[in-house]
Amino acid sequence: MRYSHKLSDAVHILAYVAIYHDDDLSSAAIAASIESNPALVRRLMGALRRAELLTTQQGSATPQLARPADRISLLDVYHAVEADTPLLHVDDKTNPACIVGGNIQATLRGAYAEVQDAAERQMAAITLASLIVDIRQREQQRNHA
């Protein structure tokens, strides 16, 4: 498969909405910033809306963050767009007639769950607000140079 950019693009959308709240927030405008296409943006916005991170309105391009950026975590966004795709994947096609093949799936599910939990705890500690601060700081530095 290709590497998924759903999380990156979803964060991009939220940051774009937060920063450009007074400008054109159409899916086409956001797609131009992502260098992607409007349908992808609308699909991701749909997932963000269902996760209650973003409010949108059909017909008019006026999406808004559903709550302040300091109360939206990277984990919230991850759950919104990658809920059913864990970071590590168990091979579920092993031979049950073998000590290893018959048990390693459950063993790895446990181990991977610990890794996933650690990653998600870190994601929970990163807010959209902090990401936006970082984006703005980098923009300052770009304009300085």
Added chain:
Amino acid sequence: MRYSHKLSDAVHILAYVAIYHDDDLSSAAIAASIESNPALVRRLMGALRRAELLTTQQGSATPQLARPADRISLLDVYHAVEADTPLLHVDDKTNPACIVGGNIQATLRGAYAEVQDAAERQMAAITLASLIVDIRQREQQRNHA
């Protein structure tokens, strides 16, 4: 793409070598346990050998762990087989002529590095030895029922 099972299959190989050390350790035998094919097993064993986790010999099927299982971590295996594939992927095709598109790549690289570090710390805390203990315990329970 398809979901990568490299890490799972590499752990499978190491556990198989550790548990079945007196039996047939040919790539074909291990492939049968993974329900995969010998070439995949040999490719993964090559990566494990290059990472100095496994010793193999051409011509004879006698691979061995390069060091005790309690000194091989899940992180070691991850680095061996997925070194160049981080858990989260930045979209590197965003529009630089935009505050968000021009800076979000660097911002997300930083955030994702923190997530990766948290995940890797947890992987480092999980040893092959503990996974093998878990596999054996589950086998006991299977035989009990």
Added chain:
DNA sequence: AATGGTGTAACTTATAAAGTAACATCAAAT
């Protein structure tokens, strides 16, 4: 030398992500 496995490369297939197109639906403007 013969046998049988490894190590590795080239090619094919499968599958998930992203791109594309189409269109009903809704909101705003006139």
Added chain:
DNA sequence: ATTTGATGTTACTTTATAAGTTACACCATT
């Protein structure tokens, strides 16, 4: 009320990566 323009969603196509397959030189043991 009708027109306009964007959304929400689906279906289909394209692309990229993992896994499967094949082939064969190489090595070790017999």
